[in-house]
Amino acid sequence: MDTNLPVSAQPRVVIVGCGFGGLRLAKALRHAPVQVVVIDRNNYHNFQPLLYQVATGALEADSIAYPIRKIFAGQPNFFYRMADVQRVDTARNTVHTSVGDIRYDHLVLATGSLTNFFGIESLEKNAMQIKSIPNSLNLRSFIFQNFEKALLTADPAEKQALLNIVVVGGGPTGVEISGSLAEMRKHVLPKDYPELDLRQMKIILVEAGKELLGPMSVKSQQDALRYMQELGVEVRLNTSIKRFENCRAYYSDTEFIPTENLIWAAGVNGAEVPGLPTEVVARNKRITVNAWNQVEGLPNVFAIGDVANMVTEEMPRGLPMLAPVAQQQADLLAKNLQRLLQGQPPEPFVYNNKGVMAIVSRNKAVVDLPGNVHFNGFFGWLTWLFVHLMTLVGFRNKVVAFIDWAFSYFSSDQALRLIIRPFSRRDVKDDQGKKKAEHNTATPEYNPTPPAIQVR
Structure with a gap:
């Protein structure tokens, strides 16, 4: 006991x-x-808002994590059990x-x-997610593994499925990772994969609602959509993914997007x-x-x-x-x-809304503050960077994140394109650390599109 x-x-x-x-x-x-x-x-606290940057190689995992025991060193009434x-x-x-x-x-x-996969079994088994550091590292490895596979295949349909990335969910996480991937496609991937025609690579952001960033102001929603379009991200509103199997993300019974890379950021x-x-x-x-x-x-x-x-x-x-x-x-x-x-009555909670923000890419962010105050662009981007930098746990993490961001900004590059542990979906675990049901994990042989099915 x-x-x-x-x-x-x-x-x-x-x-x-x-x-x-x-x-x-x-x-x-x-x-x-x-x-x-x-x-x-876990024996660490992780800064979830920056998990997408670990997934896209902008930050290393230990830049957003900090050991629990180190955080509370010197607190005599504290005890931790893993x-x-x-x-x-x-x-x-x-x-x-x-x-x-x-x-x-x-x-x-x-x-x-x-x-929350809304009970869709094929998505729960096959989609990638970014709720934890292992999720993010798996996603990073998986994307780069598929680019390596794309270099080797002679089948145009299979190559397209390996290059396409579908992000499901138009909230802050979906918008932020879509923008980061678009930046990577523009500045990073051409240096690493000159043999690939990256004009064929599609980044598709799918949102079931009628706008991006649903909880934010209309101005922020409009700005985010405009930024996405400027970055070359294909945004599909009022669209739901019904199932994901055999390199196909179906948004109706017969219509699908060919992809091996589906990132689920649609609900919790x-x-x-x-x-x-x-x-x-x-x-x-x-x-x-x-x-x-x-x-x-x-x-x-x-x-x-x-x-x-x-x-x-x-x-x-x-x-x-x-x-x-x-x-x-x-x-x-x-x-x-x-x-x-002390036998005193508790005080009720009153939420003090200090505002919400989302980053899209360099120099592009949206910020909503109380009192219907909205701003965007470079100033919004600086605000986002400052708030997240100050919220990181640990002085070292703040310094490392700042240096990595500065390097990426001035060099238009990201140094962390490493496949340290090759990822197979057989190894994937759910958010609770339990192994998911096994299923076909390798990129399946791409089947020719049947005449009755529409590819978009």
Whole structure:
């Protein structure tokens, strides 16, 4: 029991997940009269907004990750256990993990989100995603492996499928990786692959809605679409991918885009933890919480960040799944936990919207601030760089990211085009680290297009 954690007279706060919310909460409890235990399957915190830059070779993985133990070195009330959480037992105040059971006095779920494939099995098996550092490294290897294969094939149809990249989802992640790939096609790939006619390479951004960057202002949506078109990205709005198999991304029963590279950035679910009452888990797998992030019906269990479904009058579908929401909830929860220990009532959470932004490519970004303030272009790009640089954990990571960005900007090059670990889809795992069902992983022999099927 308790996996060798020291016995303490102080109440134990167990935090599941060390993302933006869990990290902020554990730090905020530094001087609180509690024992803080963080459980995470990874021994590092990773900066998810920059995963796409790892995937496209702009940054190395260790530039956006930082060891959890190093972050909390010198915090005497902090303890970390590397484990997978299997379920929680709220009746016994226990978390069951892959390394043993851990007792808690207060439990905080900060598990974040998982990719939502909307029940489409072929996409879950075959599409690439960028929710974690391993995902990003796999995607980077996979794209460059397919370029190497394109050099060797004499079949024009197979070569086209290897070169085409389809990005599904017109939110910030989809827009940012599409822009990064377009920059790579223009500045980087011609140097590495002069034998390939890269004019044949298509980057296609598919969005089921009627605009890109749905949560942002109309001006930002229009600017993002214009930037995409200037970069040569083919944007298909009001289009859904129905299935993905045999190098074909189908958007109807018969029409498809030939591609071996499909990047799924179209939706997320909350990363719920088994063991909670079914009535507190919403349809999108987020956990219903009240105004002070307490799980309904469980007075000593809380949820923050992406996994928390806090409904307000202004946001009846729940607060947005953004890092600032998780960090602000963590700050307030740290205060409320101490208030509860002192027998004082908790304070309700009020979200302070500081704005949203998205980068498209160099000198091209869109920023929305409160009060209907909008700006874009070079100033928006600088703002995006500054905010993300300052938010990175660790001085070294800030310096390395700044140097890499400066090098890329002035040289129009990216140095990290390495296939360090060749990737096969047989090795791919889902967001929870579980191996997916095996399926055909090599690029299949490209079948001639049947007369009844339309290729676009």
